[in-house]
Amino acid sequence: MRIVFLVALLGGAVFYSYVAFIDLSFFNQRGRPGAGFFPRIVGVAMVVLVLWAMVDALRDRRAAATNGFHDGLGDTGxxxxxxxxxxxxxxxxxxxxxxxxxxxxxxxxxxxxxxxxxxxxxxxxxxxxxxxxxxxxxxxxxxxxxxxxxxxxxxxx
Amino acid sequence: MDIFSDLFMGLSIAITPINLVYLLIGAMVGMIVGVIPGFGPSAGLAILLPVTFGMDPIGAIMMLAAIYYGAMYGGTITSILINTPGESATVASTFDGFPLAKKGRAGPALVMQAVASFVGGTVGVILITILAPMFSQVSRSFGPPEYFLLACMGLLTLIVMIGSSWKLGVISALIGLALGTVGVDLETGQGRYTFGSAELIGGIYFIPIAIGLFGLGELFYAFWSGLHNTGSGSIVQYSKEQRFWPTAQDFISTKWTMVRGSVLGFVVGVIPGAGATIASLMAYSTERSLSKHPERFGKGEMAGLVAPETANNAASSGAMIPLLTLGIPGSASTAVLLAAFMLWGLRPGPLFMSQNPELAWGLIASMYLGNMVLLAISIFAIPLFVQIIKVPYRILGPAVVVICALGTFSVHASFIETYLMFAAGIVGFFMRRFGFSPAALVLALVLGPLAEEALRQTMTISRGSFAIFVQRPASLWIIGITIALLVFLPILGRIGSRAANTEKAGG
Incomplete structure (x- = not known):
């Protein structure tokens, strides 16, 4: 389930970054930070970190499968x-x-x-x-x- | 003398019949929110914020603040009577509170927790009265670089305290920052992520997100973890007639505990991100290490209950300092309070106390009164709260959904916002389930637009150079404090966790 949630987040982050790079400019006409300045930084950071978290989650899942580990209070169904x-x-x-x-x-x-x-x-x-x-x-x-x-x-x- | 005249002015504003009624309602609601396991002050504040819209700003802020610090009082009642903390800041109160109740001292424990909360809360407000004007004075020299760094400090310190994973904390904050960029960019007039929708031009409104994440999200999580099947557990009986009141020895033996807990709690509370939970665990740990009889802790020692109680209430007062003087909320609850201020067109920060003295000092004065009201309620309305504990979660759950939905709708009469709240509730549940931090998301959503504006102004001033952050003495100070906090906060957190783990292992 965690992987599914992270994949959904990654999709959102990629789309957010795509719009920031395609529709919004990094600098405005006067050379000052534009409408895309902040979104581009946030978007790229989000994509990188979600990917990193996905790698962690996959590693955890593999370890849990090996040890037969149950990962939460309400995970009993x-x-x-x-x-x-x-x-x-x-x-x-x-x-x-x-x-x-x-x-x-x-x-x-x-x-x-x-x-x-x-x-x-x-x-x-x-x-x-x-x-x-x-x-x-x-x-x-x-x-x-x-x-x-x-x-x-x-x-x- | 200025402080006294300001405080008296605040008292004259706070002591009106209608404001006192709001204060009483806020204190009662806060205690109820605290009593319900799974709901913290942030959920209570977010859910009840829309209810205050028709009110006068001073009365509304007084009521919301009373809900905030009242939750600390209420949370301990369940810690003592059913060994279940009403909210995370009262976890440490179960260590000795419940053993005291099992020893037949539930009455004295309930009264002493109320007295300790009163002392902690009142010492906290006294320190706010003295220190808030000083903080305000210092922060007047701050410009955009300092504001950007302060926003970063608030977010980073919260993230390092999340515990489960800093990566998930940062991702949560980034989602909040991303949501904060939706709407028309005020500097260029360009629409961002609006996709032609008129509803999104003004941006994503904070209230539906906060209500969804904290109200519905927490509720779904409580159902997922089976809280609705556990019932109220066995409530330890207490008698109002026999041995209800504490002995003189209880007061004498804990007088210095209260002083230490108050000061420690306040200091930890001022640090953004640290919060009342860390304060209470640290106070407990400190008290046990200073005690001549550490072996009695965890077995029903009064000092073990009094220390965390004074600390968590002092911490909730301390958290008001960065909020009022810097405009930086250090926790999810104070982020909701900041949003409430902004809804009334008020912007807490360096000039807040000088530009809005009636409101600032009215709020501070109301906190003195609020602690008195809460002391009385805590002692004399215990039977009422015991009845509330008995209301099963499976009845409470659907009722909370109703209040969240109708509360969200009442803000702007918008179905879109109501649906957004439901969506945020589902996302909030998954975030809680998978170790993300809804608090970091909300804090980032509030701080994001401020941080972006400050960063862009800074870049304009410095002509694109980041060196400006190390060229200004005030900025350097903030960077230094942030680094120190990032190093020391995890250590403080570990001390608190160790105290909690030791108690769990012991009993």
């Missing part, structure tokens, strides 16, 4: 599963926010998330799923006068 569940639920919430707006999507999301993460406690989950959005609405919309996400579709509330 269930750790990744639980984190993935929460990430997926969070992404679902991001989509719901756009469609149903802040209040309704929070009720739906909390109901869904709690039924997955806290199964069997229906009353507790229902109470949290209803009370929390009301508290958040009162805090953000009424007390702080901050805007809640509006719904894409017309809702009666």
């Amino acid at each position: 269930s750790g990744w599963q639980d984190a993935a569940k929460l990430v997926l639920l969070a992404l679902t919430y991001a989509v719901l926010l756009r469609i149903f707006g802040g209040f309704v999507s929070t009720i739906i999301y909390l109901g869904l998330a709690l039924s997955v993460l806290n199964p069997g406690r229906h009353l507790q989950n229902a109470l949290v799923a209803v009370i929390m959005p009301i508290v958040v609405y009162l805090l953000f919309d009424r007390l702080l006068n901050a805007s809640m996400p509006p719904a894409l579709i017309d809702l009666p509330f």
Whole structure:
């Protein structure tokens, strides 16, 4: 997984450097540091260091494979599963926010998330799923006068 | 005398009913943030920053600062009662805090940690009151080369303290610097990495990234590491009636511990990158080496709890010095505080205290009051925090996602920023998982534009020569201090780690 993350980072670093060298000039017309001055330094440094970190990671992986070493707390499978569940639920919430707006999507999301993460406690989950959005609405919309996400579709509330 | 008149002016600003309410809310929230394992002050500050937008700047800054130092108080309650530090700066408090609780002295331990935190915090604020104007005076001679070097110092010292790998720390900082370059270049007017998007013209906003990395990222990591399955563990019972209060002997035997912890903590706190965790571990280690009974440490010695507690609170005060006088945050939490200042159009730095005396001294004065409020809350609201510890993470998790999302949206009513926050959360999780440093990324994102501007100004002044950095006495001093810190900080870190490892091995 670490290698995959580093490869993604390397891709980002290479693209960042490419834009810095192609689109942005190192010096401006008056011979002073231009818009590309800093990005080029940052981009090149990032590419070099990510490559270096990849070499380290490959070496570590080879050593771990030889020693049968397990590299983390949650690497037992269930750790990744639980984190993935929460990430997926969070992404679902991001989509719901756009469609149903802040209040309704929070009720739906909390109901869904709690039924997955806290199964069997229906009353507790229902109470949290209803009370929390009301508290958040009162805090953000009424007390702080901050805007809640509006719904894409017309809702009666 | 000037200091006293400034401080009284600050007190007159801080002591208004509404500001006191903000202070109380900040102190309570800070303690709650500290009590929740897996969430540090930086996460609490980032998540709650949007909530302060509708507020008056002085009240808002007072509240955010109270969240920052209040987290240090709260983190120890879990260290004592369930042997789980609420945040990294209270790790050392578990060494003797939990054994004290197991010996039936949970009440005295909780009260003494509150008193020690109060002493550390208050000594720290007294030292800020005396030293901040002096630092401000010295830094007035600084120009672009010095500012660039200071930004480098802040980033480098944080990176060498990361521990796992300096390479990953530097990469994290470089990602932050890269994100900081997005938007229109103010000097040339050229768009950088905007790809024609109107949303990116103003650059990548700091708040969604900080909330995503510290709020969601930490939450995903907590779920990955199984924190939601562990529950609150077994909470050591304590009685409010029987043997709740410490004895006179507890106070007498730890009076010099408090003095040493406060001074040491403050000094370490002033150093960018060192922070409260190192301060508390060092104070613990120092106290044990000075003790006539080092064998009692780790088995429920009151000095072993008091030393790290005074140090971590003094360190959190000390960290305000470089922030207020140089505009350089030394940690992720102070980076979020700096961002908060900037949101209100304020730029901490050498001229900050002379140009914004009401705000600067109002904040300092509020820290005296805040420590008093926290002392009272720490002692009398313990049952409330015990109830909060009992809230399972699997309920807390989805609630945190809601607050992060709605908080981010409330800043600019932008769905793009909200989605950016979710993306930063996922990236933050992988960064935590693979040993990168979200703190270095955030610090670089805040310092990056300042560093770039200072570097380009420096290059313009020197006509492209880097020799300017060694030609100016102030620059030379900063380079010297940075080199010294880069040599000594890992040593300090190793001393702290050794103290932690010794305690782990011992029990």
